[in-house]
Amino acid sequence: KQEVTQIPAALSVPEGENLVLNCSFTDSAIYNLQWFRQDPGKGLTSLLLIQSSQREQTSGRLNASLDKSSGRSTLYIAASQPGDSATYLCAVFSGGYNKLIFGAGTRLAVHP
């Protein structure tokens, strides 16, 4: 059974810090891994998608890495800003399960 775990569950940092959010999954047979952002009471915004053959993806201040063999991914946020405050969700898509399986998220608060 595929399980996705995110650590830490919550994080509060001052503005300007570089951050690392962690995601691990139990079944390494995945097609891809996605990182999403969710603002309170809102839907999901896709941030980065990493195919199973890729090692990392970058978008602006965000960098996501994938180590499929060890079942780990990290989301790196550079120079954090208060506008980055949100919940960050990691999800994997596996052909065997044919669906996205989500972690519980990391709630990030960046204070001025």
Added chain:
Amino acid sequence: GAVVSQHPSWVICKSGTSVKIECRSLDFQATTMFWYRQFPKQSLMLMATSNEGSKATYEQGVEKDKFLINHASLTLSTLTVTSAHPEDSSFYICSAGQRTSGVQETQYFGPGTRLLVL
């Protein structure tokens, strides 16, 4: 592009009534639509997957008679919570899938519907 809308964005209803939530892909035709449920501070849990013109596939533990899904067209799916009870109060999110390659689909998520059953 790839915008998904949900209506209503929030709803309050009395226990025992039925509530219908719509999910629309506004600028593309969706091969598949997905319905998720999210409790506070918890992850999204897939409830069911639906394809246009066919019956929805429900995840284990989800009552198909309680959560009725209709996928009338390639741009519209509806979720009806029948005889709602307070424990059905949750945040319901839909997504619309667009096949990119092979078995992979890119899912585009709606803004969610918050349901409160009194």
